[in-house]
Amino acid sequence: MSASNGNRLTPEEINRYSRHVTLPEVGVSGQEKLKAASVLSIGAGGLGSPIGIYLAATGVGRIGVVDDDVVDISNLNRQIAHSTESAGQPKVETIRKRMLEINPLIRVDIYNTRLTRENALELFSQYDIIVDGSDNFQTRYLVNDAAYLTGKPLIYGSIFRFEGQMSVFHPHREGPCYRCLYSNPPPASLVPS
Amino acid sequence: MATETIKLILGQGEPLIGRLMLYDSLRMQFRDVRIRKDPNCELCGENPSITELIDYEAFCAVELPAPSGQSPEELDAAAVEISAADLKSIIESGQSMTLLDVREPHEWEINRIDPARLTPLSKFEQFISELNREDEIYLYCYKGKRSLTALKQLQEHGFKNLHSLAGGIDKWAEEVDPSMPRY
Numbered sequence: 001m002s003a004s005n006g007n008r009l010t011p012e013e014i015n016r017y018s019r020h021v022t023l024p025e026v027g028v029s030g031q032e033k034l035k036a037a038s039v040l041s042i043g044a045g046g047l048g049s050p051i052g053i054y055l056a057a058t059g060v061g062r063i064g065v066v067d068d069d070v071v072d073i074s075n076l077n078r079q080i081a082h083s084t085e086s087a088g089q090p091k092v093e094t095i096r097k098r099m100l101e102i103n104p105l106i107r108v109d110i111y112n113t114r115l116t117r118e119n120a121l122e123l124f125s126q127y128d129i130i131v132d133g134s135d136n137f138q139t140r141y142l143v144n145d146a147a148y149l150t151g152k153p154l155i156y157g158s159i160f161r162f163e164g165q166m167s168v169f170h171p172h173r174e175g176p177c178y179r180c181l182y183s184n185p186p187p188a189s190l191v192p193s
Numbered sequence: 194m195a196t197e198t199i200k201l202i203l204g205q206g207e208p209l210i211g212r213l214m215l216y217d218s219l220r221m222q223f224r225d226v227r228i229r230k231d232p233n234c235e236l237c238g239e240n241p242s243i244t245e246l247i248d249y250e251a252f253c254a255v256e257l258p259a260p261s262g263q264s265p266e267e268l269d270a271a272a273v274e275i276s277a278a279d280l281k282s283i284i285e286s287g288q289s290m291t292l293l294d295v296r297e298p299h300e301w302e303i304n305r306i307d308p309a310r311l312t313p314l315s316k317f318e319q320f321i322s323e324l325n326r327e328d329e330i331y332l333y334c335y336k337g338k339r340s341l342t343a344l345k346q347l348q349e350h351g352f353k354n355l356h357s358l359a360g361g362i363d364k365w366a367e368e369v370d371p372s373m374p375r376y
C-alpha cells in the first residue's frame with residue numbers, strides 16, 4: 001500500500017487533510033497511503049453507515065459498499081448515513097451520496113446486491129482491506145472465509161442490543177479468524193431476528 | 194472499525210489482531226480479551242477442511258438436536274440447582290468433584306471458576322465420553338440456563354450425580370467473588 005506518483009496529494013487535498021498531515025504519525029506520506037488504499041465495506045446499516053462516512057471523510061481513495069437493502073424509516077434511529085427523504089431507496093445509493101457530500105475527492109463504488117458465495121471472492125480480490133458491518137451469521141461466516149481465501153485483512157464488528165464486539169482478523173499474518181472464536185453459528189432458533 | 198482500518202493502512206499503532214474488544218454501552222465499559230488462533234480451525238488451522246466457499250444458508254440453518262424428552266424448562270431445575278455459596282464451600286472443602294464450564298471459549302477467556310474445565314455446550318457431546326459416571330459433576334454457564342441443557346444431556350447418557358450453578362458465573366461474581374470480571 002505504498003503511494004505511487006499518481007497518489008501524490010494535490011494542494012486541495014493537503015488543505016482538506018491538513019489536520020492529518022500535520023500529525024507526525026500520518027504526515028503527507030500517510031495521507032498518500034490512505035489515498036492509494038481501497039476498502040470494501042460490507043453492509044450500509046448500523047455499522048456500515050459510520051464506517052463509510054468516516055472512511056470517506058478520512059480520505060481513503062477508493063471505498064466499495066455492498067448492500068442489497070432499501071432504506072426503511074425504522075433504520076434511521078441508527079443507520080446515520082441515510083435520511084428521511086431517502087426512504088425506499090437503495091441504501092448503497094444514499095450512503096454514496098452522503099459520502100461524496102462529505103468528500104468529493106474520493107471514489108465510491110457501490111454494489112446493490114447481496115454478498116454471496118458466487119460474487120464474494122471476485123469482489124474481495126479488488127480491495128486491500130475488508131470491513132464487515134453485516135448483521136447476520138450467514139454473511140459473517142461468508143465474509144470471514146472469503147477474506148481468508150483472498151488473503152485480505154478483515155475488520156470485524158458486531159452489535160447486539162447494548163453490546164458490541166470488534167476485532168481484526170489477519171490469520172495469514174498472525175492471530176485468529178472468526179471461526180477460531182466461533183466454530184459454529186448459534187442454532188437458528190436462538191438467533192434474534 | 195474505521196479507526197482500525199486506517200491504522201492498518203498507515204501501519205501505525207497496535208491493531209486489534211489477536212484481541213477481541215467488548216463494548217457495553219449500558220455500563221459504558223470497554224474490555225479487551227486476548228484471542229488465539231485455534232490450531233483445529235476448519236479454515237485457518239493446520240488441517241483446514243474449508244478450502245473454498247460453502248453453502249452458508251445451510252451452515253447457519255442448523256438446529257439443536259430435537260429434545261428426546263423434556264426440555265430444560267421442563268426439567269426440575271430446583272432439584273439440580275446449587276447456589277453460588279454452596280458451590281464455593283464444596284470447592285473449598287477439597288472433596289472430589291468435577292467442575293465443567295459449558296460456555297464458549299471467548300467467555301472462558303473473560304472469567305472462570307477454578308478448577309473448572311472448559312466443555313462448551315456447542316461441542317458438549319464430544320466431552321461426554323471423557324467424563325466419569327461416578328463423579329459428582331457440577332456445571333455452570335453464564336446465567337444458569339445452558340448448564341441445565343448440558344445437565345439434561347448428561348442425564349440422557351445415564352449420569353446421576355449432577356448439579357447446576359443457579360444464576361451461572363454471573364451470580365457467582367455477584368455473590369461470591371466480586372473481584373471477578375463480569376460481562
Ligand SMILES: [Zn+2]
Pocket residue numbers: 171176177178179180181230231234235236237238
Ligand atoms: Zn481460524
